[in-house]
Amino acid sequence: MTALRxxxxxxxxxxxxxxxxxKFGLFYEWPNPRVRDWKTLFEEGMEQIQYSxxxxxxxxxxxxxxxxxxxxxxxxxxxxxxxxxxxKRIKIATAVLVLPIWNPLRLAEEVAVLDNLTNGRFICxxxxxxxxxxxxxxxxxxxxxxxxxxxxxxxxxxxxTQDESFTYDGEYxxxxxxxxxxxxPLTRPYPPLWVAGTSVETMQLAAKWDMMxxxxxxxxxxxxxxxxxxxxxxxxxxxxxYHRPELGLQSITQVAATDAEALEELDHxxxxxxxxxxxxxxxxxNGRVSAGPFEGELDEKGLQESLFFGNPDTVIKKFQQAxxxxxxxxxxxxxxxxxxxxxxxxxxxxxxxxxxxxxxxVEPPMELYDKLVNAPAVTTAELQAARFRGPSPSDVT
Numbered sequence: 001m002t003a004l005r006x007x008x009x010x011x012x013x014x015x016x017x018x019x020x021x022x023k024f025g026l027f028y029e030w031p032n033p034r035v036r037d038w039k040t041l042f043e044e045g046m047e048q049i050q051y052s053x054x055x056x057x058x059x060x061x062x063x064x065x066x067x068x069x070x071x072x073x074x075x076x077x078x079x080x081x082x083x084x085x086x087x088k089r090i091k092i093a094t095a096v097l098v099l100p101i102w103n104p105l106r107l108a109e110e111v112a113v114l115d116n117l118t119n120g121r122f123i124c125x126x127x128x129x130x131x132x133x134x135x136x137x138x139x140x141x142x143x144x145x146x147x148x149x150x151x152x153x154x155x156x157x158x159x160x161t162q163d164e165s166f167t168y169d170g171e172y173x174x175x176x177x178x179x180x181x182x183x184x185p186l187t188r189p190y191p192p193l194w195v196a197g198t199s200v201e202t203m204q205l206a207a208k209w210d211m212m213x214x215x216x217x218x219x220x221x222x223x224x225x226x227x228x229x230x231x232x233x234x235x236x237x238x239x240x241x242y243h244r245p246e247l248g249l250q251s252i253t254q255v256a257a258t259d260a261e262a263l264e265e266l267d268h269x270x271x272x273x274x275x276x277x278x279x280x281x282x283x284x285x286n287g288r289v290s291a292g293p294f295e296g297e298l299d300e301k302g303l304q305e306s307l308f309f310g311n312p313d314t315v316i317k318k319f320q321q322a323x324x325x326x327x328x329x330x331x332x333x334x335x336x337x338x339x340x341x342x343x344x345x346x347x348x349x350x351x352x353x354x355x356x357x358x359x360x361x362v363e364p365p366m367e368l369y370d371k372l373v374n375a376p377a378v379t380t381a382e383l384q385a386a387r388f389r390g391p392s393p394s395d396v397t
Contacts (some may be wrong), residue, residue, distance in 0.1 A: 022323060027095060027331040028257065029063035029071030031272055032393040033338045033391045035288070036176050038072055042079070044341040048334070049083055051345060052310050053090045057350020060293070061095035061125065061331050066134045069292055070275045070289050077110050084118040093123035095214065095250075095331065096196045099156075100128055100136035100148035104173060107152070108159035108181050115185040117290045123189075125194040126216070128151065131279050136183060140278035145200070149170045153209075194248060200230050211331065214248035218273075218306050221325055224249065225372075226383055228326040243369045244330045253332040254306040255315050255350035264307040266300070268337030269307055273297070275337075308332070312354035326364045326372075 028045050030037070049060045060375060062079050065071030073079065080092045099108065109163040115122045126154055127134050132142050140148065151170035158166050165178035193211040198219075206213040209230035215227040228247055243244035252269050256262040273293040298306065308318050319330060330353070336342045 002073045014362060021059040022319070022339060023328070023329045023355055024359075024363055025059035025061055025090075025093070025329065026335075026348075027061045027063070027099045027333040028071045028335055029065050031275070031335065032069040032072045033275075033291070035069055035269060042356050043070065044344075045335060046083065047088060048341070048344050048348060049090070049300055050086060052348050052352070055348055056356050057090060057348075057352070059091040059093055059123065063125045064098050065131075066138055068279060068287050068289050069131065069277050075112055080122065081114060081117065084114075084121060084305040090125050091113075092118060092122050093194060094125040095194070095286060096125040096283050098134070098146045099126055099131040099142045099152040100172075101135065104152040104155040105159060105175065105181060110158040111156070111191065112181070112183050115187055115191050116183060118370055120187045120191075122191045123193045123307065125196065127196040133279055133282050133284055144172065144343035157190065159275065160185055174213065182368065197226070198383050199236075200378060200383065201380065202232035204234040204237075206231060207238050207240065210240075211247050211248040214250060214329075214331065217308065217322070218247055220306060221321070222324070223383070224325045226378045228368075229372045229375050230378045231238055231385065232369055233375075233377060236373050243366060244326075244328070244364055244375055245369075247326050248329040248331060249322055249327040250331045250333060251308040251318075251322075252306075252336055253315070253334055253347065253351075254339070255310065255347045255355060256343075257311060257313055257350075259310045259314055262311065262314075263304065266303065267307070268309075268339040269309075270303065271301075271337035272333075277335050310356075312350050315351075316355055316358045319355065320362055323359070323362045323364050324368075326368055327363065 024048060030041050030045060032041060052060065060083060062076045062083070063071055063073045064076045065073050076094045076097060079256065080094065083092050099107070107311060111122070128145040129140070135145060144333070154170070155168050155173055155175060159181035163180065165180045166175070167178055168175035184365055188303040191208060194214055195206050195211045196214045197203070198215070203213060205211065213227065213231055215224055217224070231245055231247065232242045235245060252272070253264045256263045271291050273292060274297070275289045277294045278284070278289040278291050308315055310318070334347050
């Protein structure tokens with residue numbers, strides 16, 4: 001069997017979405033401001049994920065983070081397997097596996113095994129990483145991470161799709177001995193691929209490989225529109241249909257009976273955003289981030305506008321606005337800062353009972369894409385500027 005070309009797939013939708021209805025998931029990186037017992041923290045997340053399945057959510061996402069209390073999620077594939085064993089329907093995605101810190105052959109094997117053991121419920125979210133604090137401890141530089149990411153992806157796809165041995169001679173990745181990887185994924189030729197990124201190159205990669213890119217609501221409407229413009233134009237350049245491509249949005253979400261109740265949790269979101277900035281600045285002491293104010297952070301009004309906080313009607317309107325920008329998947333970041341388990345369970349309940357049903361038939365407007373394909377080209381500099389105008393780069397690299 002020869003390796004598939006970019007974008008070739010055998011079974012099903014390339015990104016794992018069975019229909020065009022907006023999809024909702026939960027995003028987890030298990031932040032730990034007080035350095036609580038990890039097992040307790042993880043089990044709270046597990047209970048939330050199980051409840052989200054009951055309430056109609058479609059998927060959950062597991063981040064990868066190392067060496068700080070910003071996020072205690074160092075073993076995403078093990079954590080994904082634990083989630084799969086205690087759920088029945090939802091898909092389990094990584095958001096994301098940081099490819100440059102993995103051996104790509106070993107990772108290809110583990111993903112294939114996980115896809116088989118989850119009966120094809122796994123979605124392989126990948127990225128190159130964005131935190132020098134974490135990368136440096138795996139002897140990876142931010143400057144070299146993009147090429148390492150591309151070479152790792154190339155090796156993984158070969159491993160999943162080739163029945164005959166291969167070698168590889170990249171700048172960073174070397175496979176000098178003829179190698180074949182077994183088992184192959186249950187999902188043929190490999191699980192759906194999602195990718196996190198804030199560059200034109202990432203959108204071009206997503207278009208080439210039929211990946212779903214993930215952006216962040218912290219960028220605001222202008223940043224999300226710029227990402228979709230870049231994706232639409234990349235799909236058009238590849239000669240592919242650019243109408244209604246899948247686009248993921250990460251949103252910091254809290255739903256309560258009233259707007260005021262939801263906004264009581266604002267300080268926890270503020271901690272998460274500040275912690276992300278501190279990690280960027282390498283302000284980590286004994287594994288604890290220094291989550292203080294930073295230059296240019298949003299005031300309370302601006303922060304409220306960038307988050308998905310409020311009563312069900314308020315949040316529905318925000319998701320409707322996201323759909324109008326071309327968003328098809330929403331990854332709700334509900335466990336942020338030191339927010340209590342009960343408040344997250346409350347938020348999941350309101351989402352399942354009121355928000356998700358209200359969004360059932362909401363789709364991006366088809367006329368949006370013809371406008372964007374003819375819009376001025378977006379540059380990586382513009383996308384990066386939108387990223388750093390936001391309150392935090394979050395987990396979108």
